[in-house]
Amino acid sequence: MANQTPLGPVQESSTPEVKFREFLEIRGEKLTEPRRVLLRHIFDSHKHFDADELVAELHANDRKVSRSTVYRTLRLLVEAGLLRELRLTNRTAYEHDYGYPSHDHLHCTECNRVVEFINDDIVKIREAVSLQNGFRAEGHRFMITGICAACSRARSPRRRLDLI
Numbered sequence: 001m002a003n004q005t006p007l008g009p010v011q012e013s014s015t016p017e018v019k020f021r022e023f024l025e026i027r028g029e030k031l032t033e034p035r036r037v038l039l040r041h042i043f044d045s046h047k048h049f050d051a052d053e054l055v056a057e058l059h060a061n062d063r064k065v066s067r068s069t070v071y072r073t074l075r076l077l078v079e080a081g082l083l084r085e086l087r088l089t090n091r092t093a094y095e096h097d098y099g100y101p102s103h104d105h106l107h108c109t110e111c112n113r114v115v116e117f118i119n120d121d122i123v124k125i126r127e128a129v130s131l132q133n134g135f136r137a138e139g140h141r142f143m144i145t146g147i148c149a150a151c152s153r154a155r156s157p158r159r160r161l162d163l164i
């Protein structure tokens with residue numbers, strides 16, 4: 001999946017590994033070696049990825065983590081607040097939530113590119129609507145779907161005027 005991630009990291013008090021281990025301990029589970037391998041791989045770089053891409057990447061790097069472990073660990077990482085789920089038109093993608101600023105996305109339904117942006121007005125609308133409804137907002141999901149500039153250019157034939 002093509003990615004554009006211009007945002008810088010935010011400083012957190014502990015590492016994703018420490019946070020995940022704490023989360024697992026509360027559930028009576030352990031940070032097993034395959035889970036640790038997975039966690040390190042995921043938190044190596046910020047991008048949007050889906051489960052199949054992750055499995056393919058791990059196998060390309062000769063890391064032996066089973067598909068079922070990948071799926072189950074992704075679910076746990078979302079529950080632990082380390083990853084965020086992005087519902088795209090045709091699949092579910094994941095990205096870092098922990099240690100990364102809150103932001104929104106544009107999703108091109110043609111090339112599947114996901115672009116990140118921060119717009120303070122969206123947060124203002126969120127707060128205003130919440131206030132009107134006596135609601136305390138903790139977050140929001142906002143995704144613009146459509147066709148990116150590159151795909152629009154490729155799609156529309158040169159306008160007649162340009163050829164004169």
Ligand SMILES: [Zn+2]
Pocket residue numbers: 108109110111112113147148149150151
């Ligand atoms: Zn596109």
Ligand SMILES: [Zn+2]
Pocket residue numbers: 048095103104105116
């Ligand atoms: Zn993102």
